[in-house]
Amino acid sequence: MEKLFFSRLMFIFFLASLSTQAQEFIVYKTEGSPTNTIDSSTKTLKKGALVKSGTIELLKDNKVLFVDQEGRLYELNDTGKYNVPEIKSYPKPFDEDTFSKKYFTYVWKQLKGAENTKQHTGNVYRDNLLDILIEPKDSIRIFSNEITFSWNEKKPNEYYYFFLRNNTTNTLSKIGVYGNSITLFVDDVLLTKGNSFAWGVSQKEFPNFTQIKFNAFKYLTAADYEREKNEITKLTENLLQLGLTQKQIDQELCDFYNLCH
Amino acid sequence: MKQSFKLLMKDAGLCLVFSVIVIYLISFLIVNLSIFNPFTNAFKDFSFLDLYYSQEMFDKKPVKDIVVVNIEHKDRFQIHQLIEHVKKQKPKVIGLDIVFKDKKDSYVDSLLGNSLQPDNVILSKAFLGKSWAYNAAPFIKNPELVGYSNLNFNLKTDVIREFEGYQNISDSTQTSFSTLVSKQFLEDKWNHKRMREKLSKPIPINYSGTSDQFFTFSYQEFMETDTHPFLKDKIVLIGYLGTPHNNYYDIEDKFFTPLNIKTAGKSPPDMFGVLIHANIIAMLINNDFIKVIPNWAILFITGIISYLALLYFMYASTKKPVSYMLNKKIVQLLFTVFLLWFSLWLYKINILFKPELIIAVLVLSVEFIGLYKILIFKLNKRYKWKSYFFQD
Numbered sequence: 001m002e003k004l005f006f007s008r009l010m011f012i013f014f015l016a017s018l019s020t021q022a023q024e025f026i027v028y029k030t031e032g033s034p035t036n037t038i039d040s041s042t043k044t045l046k047k048g049a050l051v052k053s054g055t056i057e058l059l060k061d062n063k064v065l066f067v068d069q070e071g072r073l074y075e076l077n078d079t080g081k082y083n084v085p086e087i088k089s090y091p092k093p094f095d096e097d098t099f100s101k102k103y104f105t106y107v108w109k110q111l112k113g114a115e116n117t118k119q120h121t122g123n124v125y126r127d128n129l130l131d132i133l134i135e136p137k138d139s140i141r142i143f144s145n146e147i148t149f150s151w152n153e154k155k156p157n158e159y160y161y162f163f164l165r166n167n168t169t170n171t172l173s174k175i176g177v178y179g180n181s182i183t184l185f186v187d188d189v190l191l192t193k194g195n196s197f198a199w200g201v202s203q204k205e206f207p208n209f210t211q212i213k214f215n216a217f218k219y220l221t222a223a224d225y226e227r228e229k230n231e232i233t234k235l236t237e238n239l240l241q242l243g244l245t246q247k248q249i250d251q252e253l254c255d256f257y258n259l260c261h
Numbered sequence: 262m263k264q265s266f267k268l269l270m271k272d273a274g275l276c277l278v279f280s281v282i283v284i285y286l287i288s289f290l291i292v293n294l295s296i297f298n299p300f301t302n303a304f305k306d307f308s309f310l311d312l313y314y315s316q317e318m319f320d321k322k323p324v325k326d327i328v329v330v331n332i333e334h335k336d337r338f339q340i341h342q343l344i345e346h347v348k349k350q351k352p353k354v355i356g357l358d359i360v361f362k363d364k365k366d367s368y369v370d371s372l373l374g375n376s377l378q379p380d381n382v383i384l385s386k387a388f389l390g391k392s393w394a395y396n397a398a399p400f401i402k403n404p405e406l407v408g409y410s411n412l413n414f415n416l417k418t419d420v421i422r423e424f425e426g427y428q429n430i431s432d433s434t435q436t437s438f439s440t441l442v443s444k445q446f447l448e449d450k451w452n453h454k455r456m457r458e459k460l461s462k463p464i465p466i467n468y469s470g471t472s473d474q475f476f477t478f479s480y481q482e483f484m485e486t487d488t489h490p491f492l493k494d495k496i497v498l499i500g501y502l503g504t505p506h507n508n509y510y511d512i513e514d515k516f517f518t519p520l521n522i523k524t525a526g527k528s529p530p531d532m533f534g535v536l537i538h539a540n541i542i543a544m545l546i547n548n549d550f551i552k553v554i555p556n557w558a559i560l561f562i563t564g565i566i567s568y569l570a571l572l573y574f575m576y577a578s579t580k581k582p583v584s585y586m587l588n589k590k591i592v593q594l595l596f597t598v599f600l601l602w603f604s605l606w607l608y609k610i611n612i613l614f615k616p617e618l619i620i621a622v623l624v625l626s627v628e629f630i631g632l633y634k635i636l637i638f639k640l641n642k643r644y645k646w647k648s649y650f651f652q653d
Contacts, residue, residue, distance in 0.1 A: 026325075026491045028323055028476070046482070046485075046486060047476070047478065047482060048328075048476060048478065048482075048486065048489045048491060048492075049486070050490045050491055067323050067325060069325075071322055071323055071325050073322075073323065099318050099605070099606065099609055100602065100606075102316055102317070102318050103312070103316070103318065103601075103602055103605060104602075106312065106316050107598055167485045168485075170485075170486070196485070
């Protein structure tokens, strides 16, 4: 009797493990910033992330494509919250055009001569990204107890949404602000030393993040800064010998060596 | 009646031979006269079957066993960090589609060299026609774990349609990078004898897709995340995918493939080398090969179909002369369209049936019926040559 009970128990565990496995999804592609919340922890979904439990939240213009262990695709593209097991209910519709339909459509277009080349305009476009960020500039290392972010000198009195993405913890913070600057202080909540960040601004509450510029920066710990500083001791000494003041040297290091404080 | 049919059969056969000779002479002239160079070059890289990919008739399924990480223009130290980060994810095989040809900073080189030593790391080298481009001394490892990254040994075409897994170069058998990665991944499932036999000659590549069908990461995307659990026991290829990631306009290490949206004419190359390797590896590990219909079978089918077409059109040219011209054009068009559909359908079920020769011989041989008639008329006048067209 005990053996029978034990074997049944094992069988139930086996089935349970199979059903758990079946609910694993890998993020294949994302648009916008869809999130996965498990208990009270929220993470932005990124390509390659493994999703097992919790809820998926999609804001406006967000989209996420999952792939399961069998290679089937699932797509969430409507705003809302979804439990992870629900993903199975949203299989990505296959390209419904059959092979023959595609082929004969192509033949028809060729017969009609409908496949023209596109317009050639002979210019380049530089207005794709909203690039109004001033400081901190892109790809720098900062050591400071406060950082002042500034942007768009031309429209200093308008309302902006300031976005701070913590690349280390995969979290995104949004702050509404009148004016074209904001100062944040190290607090281990928004700004944590040792983490990597990216920041950007938009006048839309829910912007398309592929259309706005983000400047990345690494927020150095005291140990990081000392190590970086030691690496450039010779350079600093040379600059001092050239007659530059410490303030000028700091500015040079920030401008050309991307190490700011 | 019976005699007439016999003559028709003879004429159809002779007209087919006559057409083949004329087609051969014309193609010989086109290939060898420099004035026709633009045509030769235009057709050299052309295949009707490229429509299968360029018109997106293939199944766009994600390839889940292979992940490609972009090294962009990162330096050797950053590549070392990337490799170490990849190793932490415990993939089964790591393939580097990069050649570190020269020594640089000895400290960084030694760090990178150490990263490359594990047996699950496959390196690449390149055969440059007469010499090899190898990794420099700090990166040397067991030669059995270094494969050639050459994508084509057929220098007559620029489109990468075929692949050779093994090559005899300088009296030794060399193994390709993709073959080594696949072999390492499949371990005991790799059938040495069968694969050696199969991959020693050029075989068509069964493309799984573009970067849309593969998991590809930019350097930053990959490094930003501490753990990528799904990479465990997978293949990770490290190579160049443009700067910035997947840049359409970046053509470094980019090649023409059948997936190019333009099947003929001018266009930029469409696929990065490492993605072509990824496609080849997907084909090898999934045993997803394309069977090739041999040339003798194509020749046989060409002969039979063209002969039957000539029989019909020779008959129609005497019995229905009014509708003959119109019928001929319609049949030529419909035959071409449906044969192409048939060969694409075969391609869909992994059978390579090249329709170009059949279409060319059939369409042209039917056009040569008039010329053949003139020739026969002269033979008939001079030698009393018996023909279906000139019966007493």
